[in-house]
Amino acid sequence: MAASRKAILITYPVEQVIKEAVSLADAAGYEIIDTLTQRQITRSRFGIGRGKAEEVKELVEELRPDVIIFDEVIKPTQMYNLASLCKVQIVDRERLILEIFERRASTTESQIQIKLAQLRYDMARAREKVRLARAGEQPGFYGLGKYEADVYYLDxxxxxxxxxxxxxxxxTRRQLHRDQxxxxxxxxxxxxxxxxxxxxTLFNTLTGETxxxxxxxxxxxSTFTRAIDLHGDKVxxxxxxxxxxxxxxYMIDAFKSTLDELTYASIVLLVIDISEPVEETASKYDSSLDVINEFKVPGTRIVYVLNKVDLTNPEDAFDKAGQLGILDSRRVLPVSARTGYNINQLKKLLRSMLFETEKVKDAEVKERMEKEQT
Ligand SMILES: Nc1nc2c(ncn2[C@@H]2O[C@H](COP(=O)(O)OP(=O)(O)OP(=O)(O)O)[C@@H](O)[C@H]2O)c(=O)[nH]1
Ligand SMILES: [Mg+2]
Known part of the structure; x- marks a missing residue:
């Protein structure tokens, strides 16, 4: 494997945020050799404050990283200013995610999706970047100075x-599959x-795939689909x-066709890592709901799977779910995709939601009639 590139990370002073940024960097093939944090990293000139920027510059001279990873979405001018001060290329959060996708994309569709997302990223910055590069090229802006801004943008x-x-x-091909x-x-x-x-992991547990x-x-x-047997009924x-x-x-947009499956699903299993500290779980849950709402999945079709309960316990899982505001739903289930805990329960729940609604309704009616009679 190629030696990883070295990076200095600039992020917020919040443990979970740092952890995620390091994980992203790792997935993109960077080794973080130092981390600088600041509460505000979207400020005017450099993203970070002037003093912090000088600190980064000194660190760069000392440690000689290949890039600076900036764990935010910053403007081309801010990127340019920081690059020209530190003389090293800046990779912002979006760029980092794009780099990971680029390394991982294996199907034709995901490769096209990622290329398109990269072009959208470049398009939003094209004119500004050319203008800056013409004023004097800096790491990350090389070669752009020779372009006319509009020509580059239109290209x-x-x-x-x-x-x-x-x-x-x-x-269209995917739609055909869906129709079939x-x-x-x-x-x-x-x-x-x-x-x-x-x-x-849950997919593998339920399907026997690897x-x-x-x-x-x-x-x-990319999306995989397999048939599973729910005690007699196939889904x-x-x-x-x-x-x-x-x-x-635009990135959600780029993966729209992949995630479109959510719109057409009879049930969406929202998998939540319940083993993490509740603040972390909550912020991830919020981000997940944002995306799910993009695809207009009605709440009644969501099952909340509290996964990795083997690392904690069901009481804690329900307690956290309560803090997320999803306790009163009947569609909440602590499971462990790894140990198989409650996987049968999950299958039963799916089965009852998909195939037994009529029976349930009948039972409810019967129960009510019986009550009325007494
Ligand atoms: N302890 C424990 N670990 C789990 C469980 N389920 C998954 N993991 C671990 O969590 C990590 C992530 O699991 P994945 O199944 O790859 O997660 P994913 O949601 O498919 O992730 P992406 O494909 O990146 O979106 C792996 O290291 C799994 O072994 C579980 O029930 N218990
Ligand atoms: Mg996965």
Whole structure:
């Protein structure tokens, strides 16, 4: 394996935020050799304050990193200013996520999606970057100075349009598959949730597959579908791409066709890592809901899977779920995808939601009638 590139990380002084940034950097193939934190990292000139920027500059001279990872979405001017002060390339949060996707994308569709997302990232910054590069090139801006801003912008736009067409063809193909499945009459259950929540592990446990799972973020970048047997009735189970906080809208857009499965699913299993401290679980849960809402999944179709309960216990899991505000729902279940704890319960719950609604309604009516009679 290639030696990892060295990076200095700039992020917020919050443990979980640092942890996630390091994990992202790791997944993109960077080794963090030092971390600087500041409460505000979206300030005017450098993103960080002047004093902090000088501190970074000194660290760069001392440690000679390949890049600075800036764990926020910053403006081209801020990136340019920091790059020219420190004489090293800046990789912001979006760029970092794009780099991970680029390394991981293995299917044609995800490769087109990632290229398109990269072009959208460049497009939003094209004019500004060319203007800055013409004023004097800096790391990360090399070669742009020779362009006319509009020519560069239009070139990116044209390439993006070509990719969009290709992606539409892939989407049509996917739609055909979906139609075939619909004709087969099988309901679909889709897994969703924050990256590393354990979706693929649960997928493997339920299907007997051996799809790759990993502690790294963004292990899964394309959708898989397999049939599973719910004590006699068949359903299709979908594994999907994980979510992450501060995922820009265009990136969700780029993966829209993959995540579209959520819109068509009869049930969405929202997988939540319940073993983490509740603040962490809560912020990931919020980010997940944001994405799920994008796809207009009604609340009644969501099952909350409190995963990794083997690392804690069911009481703690329910307590945390309560703090997230999802306790009163009947569709909450602590499970362990790893040990298999409550997996049968999960299957029963799915079965009852998908196939026994009528029976349940009948039973309810019967019960009410009996009550009325007494
Ligand atoms: N202890 C424990 N670990 C688990 C459980 N489920 C998953 N994991 C671990 O959590 C990590 C992430 O699991 P994945 O299944 O790859 O997570 P994912 O949600 O598919 O992640 P992405 O594909 O990146 O979105 C792996 O190291 C798994 O072994 C569980 O129930 N208990
Ligand atoms: Mg996965």
């Amino acid at each position: 990116i736009k044209r390439r993006a349009a070509v990719l969009k067409k290709k992606l539409e063809r892939e989407e 499945r619909a004709r087969a009459g099988l309901p679909t259950v889709s897994l969703a949730g924050y990256t590393s929540a354990g979706k693929t 799809k790759a799972t990993d502690k790294h973020v963004f292990t899964t970048l 299709l189970l979908n594994d999907t791409v994980g979510f992450i906080s501060k995922l820009p809208a």
